[in-house]
Amino acid sequence: MVVYRCMHLPPYKLYTRRTKLFFMQFSMCSLYPKDERAMCACFLGKDSSVVRDMKKLRSDALMWAAMVSGSISLHDLEQEAHGRRSWDGGRCDADFIKECEKEGIKVFGVVFTAQGYEVAIALDEKEGKLLSFGRKKEGAKNAVWGLNEFYNNRFQKIFKGWKDYFSDVLKDETGKPIKNFIEETACRNIKGEVIRALWTCELPKYFDMNSYYMCKNSPHWQRYIKKIIEMQIDAGVHGILFDETGAPFDWSMLGGGFCRHCMKKFESYMVEKYGKKFEGFNYAGFLKKRKCGLGATLKNLKGVPYWKDYRLWALESVRENLEELAEHARKYAKGKGKEVLITGNYAELLPYYFHVIDLVDIVNFEIMLSDPPEKNTALYRLARALARDKPVTAVPTIFNAADFRERKRKTDISNLEKYFIAEAAASQANYQIPYSCFTIAGKGAYYPDVDALEPYRSFIADNPELYGGKPMADVSLVCSFASYFWTFDWVNFPGSHMKAFFEAERILNDRHVQYDISILGDGVYLDEFYDTGSADIVILPNVEFLSDAQRKWLEDKEILIGKPDALIPSIKSNLPGASILAAYKKGERAMLHIVNAQYAEGGSFFPLRDVGIDLGKKIKSAELYTPEGIKEIHVSGSLLKIPAIPIYGVAVVEV
Numbered sequence: 001m002v003v004y005r006c007m008h009l010p011p012y013k014l015y016t017r018r019t020k021l022f023f024m025q026f027s028m029c030s031l032y033p034k035d036e037r038a039m040c041a042c043f044l045g046k047d048s049s050v051v052r053d054m055k056k057l058r059s060d061a062l063m064w065a066a067m068v069s070g071s072i073s074l075h076d077l078e079q080e081a082h083g084r085r086s087w088d089g090g091r092c093d094a095d096f097i098k099e100c101e102k103e104g105i106k107v108f109g110v111v112f113t114a115q116g117y118e119v120a121i122a123l124d125e126k127e128g129k130l131l132s133f134g135r136k137k138e139g140a141k142n143a144v145w146g147l148n149e150f151y152n153n154r155f156q157k158i159f160k161g162w163k164d165y166f167s168d169v170l171k172d173e174t175g176k177p178i179k180n181f182i183e184e185t186a187c188r189n190i191k192g193e194v195i196r197a198l199w200t201c202e203l204p205k206y207f208d209m210n211s212y213y214m215c216k217n218s219p220h221w222q223r224y225i226k227k228i229i230e231m232q233i234d235a236g237v238h239g240i241l242f243d244e245t246g247a248p249f250d251w252s253m254l255g256g257g258f259c260r261h262c263m264k265k266f267e268s269y270m271v272e273k274y275g276k277k278f279e280g281f282n283y284a285g286f287l288k289k290r291k292c293g294l295g296a297t298l299k300n301l302k303g304v305p306y307w308k309d310y311r312l313w314a315l316e317s318v319r320e321n322l323e324e325l326a327e328h329a330r331k332y333a334k335g336k337g338k339e340v341l342i343t344g345n346y347a348e349l350l351p352y353y354f355h356v357i358d359l360v361d362i363v364n365f366e367i368m369l370s371d372p373p374e375k376n377t378a379l380y381r382l383a384r385a386l387a388r389d390k391p392v393t394a395v396p397t398i399f400n401a402a403d404f405r406e407r408k409r410k411t412d413i414s415n416l417e418k419y420f421i422a423e424a425a426a427s428q429a430n431y432q433i434p435y436s437c438f439t440i441a442g443k444g445a446y447y448p449d450v451d452a453l454e455p456y457r458s459f460i461a462d463n464p465e466l467y468g469g470k471p472m473a474d475v476s477l478v479c480s481f482a483s484y485f486w487t488f489d490w491v492n493f494p495g496s497h498m499k500a501f502f503e504a505e506r507i508l509n510d511r512h513v514q515y516d517i518s519i520l521g522d523g524v525y526l527d528e529f530y531d532t533g534s535a536d537i538v539i540l541p542n543v544e545f546l547s548d549a550q551r552k553w554l555e556d557k558e559i560l561i562g563k564p565d566a567l568i569p570s571i572k573s574n575l576p577g578a579s580i581l582a583a584y585k586k587g588e589r590a591m592l593h594i595v596n597a598q599y600a601e602g603g604s605f606f607p608l609r610d611v612g613i614d615l616g617k618k619i620k621s622a623e624l625y626t627p628e629g630i631k632e633i634h635v636s637g638s639l640l641k642i643p644a645i646p647i648y649g650v651a652v653v654e655v
Helices: 048-056 074-082 093-102 147-151 181-185 219-234 260-274 283-289 294-298 307-335 351-359 377-387 398-410 414-426 450-462 481-487 496-510 548-555
Strands: 026-029 061-066 106-112 116-123 130-133 141-146 209-212 239-243 341-344 363-367 392-396 433-435 475-480 515-520 529-531 537-539 558-560 579-586 589-596 608-614 621-626 629-631 634-636 639-645 648-654
Touching (some): 026 392, 048 093, 061 093, 061 392, 106 219, 116 147, 116 181, 147 181, 239 307, 307 481, 341 363, 351 377, 377 515, 377 529, 481 496, 529 548, 629 639, 639 648
Parallel strands (some): 026 061, 026 433, 061 106, 239 341, 363 392, 475 537, 537 558
Antiparallel strands (some): 116 130, 116 141, 116 209, 579 589, 589 648, 634 639
């Protein structure tokens, strides 16, 4: 295994709290306007009907749910928390949080760690009255309000400014006062240009605004974020969700990671690693001389001098920044006699997130869902292996939400969402209900049919004994952190290792071969054996990097070369490939999760009929539980016979 060793990575710290969080169910509860979206940092005030919907969906916690407008200013955040919003005059979030708390629902405040805003405002001529927020207004005095104006204490008759929250003025490295907050803290590409957060600047725009991609390597931005965290905790949030967890490196297709703060930190890294010859080294300038641009960034700088050093430094930076913020949140909450849960957004489980799983209490990520018969189990199962005993939840991407919204206009898609709920549950994870989910295009948010989904969510909430246990694995599918990290780029997304991993998982799923996941770290950024499966047969999908210890581990395993389509499953069935069978062992019982993926266009499913499952052992008893009620099941020796399954069922078998 090729290991490019870090010289100053802090030792592993385990923040895992052994709690009863495993069976938590989540909803995204942004509540953007139903038919007109404002922007990421401006949520419509939530009334009691939202709380009733969340209670009906059996939601234990709400993600992307409260207090996000710090991306505009701390004044707006304070209004959102305790007053009346400038953009809609809606109820304050503190009251919403209290109402949720009475129902046992936790609310997560959101910190957009990589978004900074400027929005249009309209004022009277004396700048003493706000006429419009987020929109220009004909005949009024039009201006801009955002982080710069807040920092410079503009419009003091209407908005509070920096001096109302901080006692000092920011200074740069030379001791000079900073005049432009965004210029100081925004991400920059190799050319030195400020980068926009494109996903919040969609067309048609519903706010006149600019959205900037911000850099957590700026100490001033980190300080500002800490103040947001403190205000959220003071307002009563039960948890903090750090969105854009790996910024500025996770979405490097934007070209981030080259502001002066990043370059100064990278210079220090190189000096510590290679000596004084790198004093004054500016990697952005170095790359510019070699005419590197967006193409090099999309390939994660592969082949460019010092690219390995830069990538490893990025890993350190992601961890250092998130650890600093998470520790600040926990320490501040403790000082207030509280405890907060911490989560992030580990979108698509990119390699920049593996080594920071231990910093959070809940593994939360965006997932690009595919319609059945395509399956989404690979990321769920991988997240579960990484999370160990922590809860895992995934929300559909903003592209999915836009698609769902358009489909819902034409047909009922509730059955499809039931399938997504079941698919995640069968993987011991949670499908996060996208209630008022932000969409990347088109007007408004996506709202599901709450009444239709309630039986499926209640089924999971009321039957926790059906979940958990160890996979009854025939094989272990290997995910190599090092192989993923070094082959990952945006041109060949997600890289050769993960392409092979997903293909092997698909074949196993289609043949209903039971598997668990072995995660092999690099021994530096992730434990050499972060999580290893129990099966004696191992599948190595394009694993390029193995340590001596990992090779020794493999000596006791039977390594399957090539595609796993020749495997004979130990649990045999007549289930079609367009279905999911996931088996877990709990004590003396086997839990067989069966998910029907025979999807028909138009929102319906062809029911699974006359299902036969042979466990190879004599069955003492068996029961089938479904969201529609306990269903008929027949036992004959080692064979289970199930007449029909609409979408989801769990057979509890004692052998």
